[in-house]
Amino acid sequence: MILAVWIPLLMPLLAVPAARRLAGSLPPRAAAWLLTGCAVALAACTAAALALLLAAGALRLPPVAALGHLSPPLLGGDPAVTVPAAWAAAATLAACAATVVHRARRHRAELRTARRATDAHAPAGDLCVLPDPAPDAYALPGRPGRVVVTAGMLRALSPDEREALFAHERAHLAGRHHLFALTAALAAACHPLLRSLRAPLAYALERWADEAAASRVGDRRVTARAIGRAALAAAPSAAGPHRPGTVLAATTGPVPRRVAALLTPEPMPGHPPIRPGSAGRRLIAVALLACVTFSAASALDAAADLHTTVEVAQGEVTR
Structure with missing residues (x-):
């Protein structure tokens, strides 16, 4: 267990760069699923490894050993290593749990505040217009989800650009993209390297919402123009006072890169684009899968080893 339990804590050093590299060559939807799934898997393995370290040290405490009918000398490992590691694991797990709870509560509180602000204005279907001169627009999840836009943003865009912007925000709501972002944020609390996946x-x-909007309005140039103008209009002003920090909006992220991607012609049906370096992508995908699998297998191996050690220590006491 001594070696296997540390592998899930070190594996993100290799898995995170591989996931970032692979996601950059995938379609937006596949990239979002890949990054979220990778974050969840690595965070779960990290939490399992920390819990095993904590358990291995806790079993050496006399009250715990007596409760489990264990013989501490038969637990194996050096107490000078396992006990301090257990204390460090306990502190880390507590910090992770506190961060996860704090982020989840803050996300919920921000959504409530934003919902109360929009409830004061009569919506038109799923669209809620705030009488704010500062240009802003975002997708507010909930039941029902709403596209929130300010009067300043409506004045900054032409009618066809408004439709493209609304389609973008509706794509966020339909795809429940806020859950992807929240999941990655919570997973990042378990390992600092996972923050670079956000x-x-x-x-x-x-990009997923950009492509959905372009498909909905049927014009990639109009969609690109809408996103570019909305970002330029919103740039001088900060986000609205009631806008949650965790919501998704068309004006965020590397907008020039997104606009350039939209201005690239979409491939014709039945004629997939020729992507160079497919062999390299397959190699990265295999490496990433190996990293995640090895991390999970190491955690399981460490758990099985600890279980066997406990059975041996219990058996000796019974004799």
């Missing part, structure tokens, strides 16, 4: 995930979610 930026590419946000970009993938925006």
